[in-house]
Amino acid sequence: MTDICYYCLQKSIATEKLDKKELKELELSCSRISFKKGDKIMIQNTPSHHIAFIKEGLVKVHVMGPEKEQILKIVKGPAYLGIPTTIGAKINEYSATAISKSDVCFIGFDVFKNSILNNGEFAYEIIVELSKSDLQFYKKCINQVQKQGPGKIAEALLYFSEKIFDQQPDFKLPLTRNELGDLTCTSRETVSRILSDFSNNKIIKVNKREISILNKKQLEIISKIG
Numbered sequence: 074m075t076d077i078c079y080y081c082l083q084k085s086i087a088t089e090k091l092d093k094k095e096l097k098e099l100e101l102s103c104s105r106i107s108f109k110k111g112d113k114i115m116i117q118n119t120p121s122h123h124i125a126f127i128k129e130g131l132v133k134v135h136v137m138g139p140e141k142e143q144i145l146k147i148v149k150g151p152a153y154l155g156i157p158t159t160i161g162a163k164i165n166e167y168s169a170t171a172i173s174k175s176d177v178c179f180i181g182f183d184v185f186k187n188s189i190l191n192n193g194e195f196a197y198e199i200i201v202e203l204s205k206s207d208l209q210f211y212k213k214c215i216n217q218v219q220k221q222g223p224g225k226i227a228e229a230l231l232y233f234s235e236k237i238f239d240q241q242p243d244f245k246l247p248l249t250r251n252e253l254g255d256l257t258c259t260s261r262e263t264v265s266r267i268l269s270d271f272s273n274n275k276i277i278k279v280n281k282r283e284i285s286i287l288n289k290k291q292l293e294i295i296s297k298i299g
Contacts, residue, residue, distance in 0.1 A: 077100055077105075078096045078097070078099055078100040078103065079093055079096050079097070079100075081128075083128040083129060083150070083151050083176075084151070085126065085151055085152075085153065085198070085202075086198045086201075086202075087195050087198035087199050087202065088195070089198075090192060090194035090195045090198060091188060091192060091195055095188060095191075095192060095195075098184055098187075098188075099180060099184055099185075099188065101184075102180055102181030102183070102184035102185075103178050103179065103180050103181070104123075104178070104179045105128075105176065105177070105178050105179075106176075106177050106179065107174065107175070107176050107177075108130070108171040108174070108175045108176075108177060109171065109174060110171055110172060110173055110174060111170065111171065111172075112170065112171045112175075113168060113169070113170050114132060114154070114169040114170065114171060114175070114177055115154065115155060115165050115167070115168055115169040116165060116168050117136060117137055117165055117166065117167055117168040118164060118165065119164070119165050120163060120164060120165075121155055121158050121159040121162070121163055121164060121165045122159070122163075122181070122182055123155070123159065123179040123180055123181060123182060124153060124154075124155050124156055124159055124179070124180045124182060124185045125153065125154040125155045125169070125177055125178070125179055125180075126151070126152075126153050126154075126177065126178040126179075126180060127148060127149075127150035127151060127152050127153075127154060127175060127176075127177055128150050128151055128175075128176040128177065128178060129150040129151065129175065129176050130149075130150050130171060130173050130174055130175025130176060130177075131147060131148070131149055131150075131171070131172045131173040131175065131237065131247050132147070132148045132149075132150075132154070132169050132170065132171055132172065132175055133146075133147055133148075133169070133170050133172050133248070133252070133256075134146050134147075134148060134154070134167050134168070134169050135167060135168050135169075135170065135255070136166070136167045136168070137168075141255075142255065143255055143258075144248075144252060144255040144256040145167065145210070146209075146210065146213070146256075147172070147232075147233075147237060147247070147248075147256070148169075149236070149237050150175065150176070152202075153199070153202060154169055155169075156199065156203060157203070159182050160182075160186075172247045172248065173247060216228060216299075217257065217258045219299060220296075220299035221299050222257075222259050222263050222267050223267050223270070223271075223295050223299075224295055224296055224297075224298065224299030225257040225258065225259060225299075226253075226257060226259070226264060226267045226268065226271070227271075227292045227293075227295040227296035228257075228296040229253065229256060229257050230277065230284065230286065230292060231286075231289075231292060231293065231296055233246065233247070233284075234284075234286055234289075242285060242286040242287075242289065243283070243284070243285045243286075244283075244284055245282050245283055245284070246282040246283075246284050247282075250264045250265055271292075274291075275287055275288060276288045276291050276292055276295075277292070
């Protein structure tokens with residue numbers, strides 16, 4: 074099949090700004106790979122020669138620090154990964170692991186760079202995406218530092234419900250208790266205790282990884298006051 078990128082339904086907003094010739098150049102530099110849950114998409118401290126575009130799926134971005142591994146964020150496709158790393162360092166500064174079946178396009182850096190240099194609308198949309206990602210990450214950092222455990226967990230549950238599962242009050246948590254603790258800078262024991270407290274207070278219903286938000290307003294209050 075030809076013109077795969079042209080007819081793709083999961084193009085990014087930036088890619089929508091490319092004409093058919095530019096899309097063909099992008100397609101010729103692109104490798105499309107499907108990953109199962111648990112597969113590594115990017116590995117920290119390895120050379121980076123491609124931009125990763127998550128067409129669909131959920132991916133955790135994580136870094137090995139001085140003491141332990143830390144989950145930085147959860148990314149839902151369609152979204153780019155690796156732009157700052159590939160452009161700025163040529164070395165992956167973090168790892169990315171699929172937490173659900175994920176389809177990923179790896180775009181050659183030279184073609185991606187040329188698209189930025191030659192198409193201002195494409196470049197602008199890439200800047201917009203990077204800016205939104207940075208602002209979201211800054212907000213997460215300050216909240217993790219200043220909020221108490223209940224506020225952190227409430228914020229995480231609302232994020233999954235609203236951003237990852239499209240405003241659904243019922244969803245399957247894609248992380249283990251340990252991973253949720255890593256994401257929110259709390260311990261596994263703290264996560265389990267807070268989820269139990271929320272359940273006992275009829276704010277949520279918990280069945281293993283199945284979460285149902287019963288009182289979103291109360292969860293929002295807890296998230297806000299920390």
